[in-house]
Amino acid sequence: MRAINLDTYSLSLLTAKEDILNPRSSTNWALFTYDGVTNNLKLADSGAGGVVELSGKFHIARPLYGLCRAGSAETGGPRVAMICWVGPNVDEFRRTECASHVPAIKAFFNCTSYCIGWSGPVVGWAHTQAGVHSS
Numbered sequence: 084m085r086a087i088n089l090d091t092y093s094l095s096l097l098t099a100k101e102d103i104l105n106p107r108s109s110t111n112w113a114l115f116t117y118d119g120v121t122n123n124l125k126l127a128d129s130g131a132g133g134v135v136e137l138s139g140k141f142h143i144a145r146p147l148y149g150l151c152r153a154g155s156a157e158t159g160g161p162r163v164a165m166i167c168w169v170g171p172n173v174d175e176f177r178r179t180e181c182a183s184h185v186p187a188i189k190a191f192f193n194c195t196s197y198c199i200g201w202s203g204p205v206v207g208w209a210h211t212q213a214g215v216h217s218s
Contacts, residue, residue: 085122086122086184086187087122087124087184087187088121088122088123088124089187089191091118091123092118092125095125096124096126096191096192099150102129103151103163104152104194106161109131110129110130111130111131111133111151111152111153112131112137112151112152113128113129113150114126114127114129114137114148115148115150116148117146122180124148124184124188127140134151134153134164137166141168141170142170143170143172145170146168146173146177148166148167149164150164150165150166150194151163151164163195164195164198164199165188167185167198167199167200169181169182185200
C-alpha cells in the first residue's frame with residue numbers, strides 16, 4: 084500500500100484548517116480529496132453552511148475527508164470533527180488503503196475533537212449533525 088502524501092498541498096491544507104479554527108472566519112468546513120489516482124491529499128472545497136452543506140459534497144465513488152466546526156459558547160465552545168467518508172462504490176483495496184491514511188491525516192490536522200467514519204447513505208447525517216452540535 085502506498086503512503087499518503089500531505090506535503091505537496093500542505094499550504095492549502097493548513098490554510099483550510101486555520102480558516103475553520105478561526106472564530107472570525109465564516110468558513111466552518113473543508114473537504115479534502117486525493118489528487119487523481121495519487122495519494123496526494125488536496126483541498127477540494129470549503130464553505131460556511133456547516134455539516135449539512137458538507138454532507139452534500141460526499142460522492143458515492145470517492146474517499147473524502149472533511150473537517151467541520153460546530154457548536155457555540157452555549158454548548159461549551161466550538162468543536163472540530165473530522166469526517167472520513169468512503170463512498171459505497173469505492174473498491175475494497177482502496178478502502179483499506181484509505182483507512183491506513185487516517186492516523187496520518189488526524190496527526191497532520193491535530194485539531195479534531197473527534198473523528199467520525201462514514202461509508203453509509205447520507206440520510207444518516209441528521210444523527211451526525213445532532214451529535215456534532217451537542218458533544
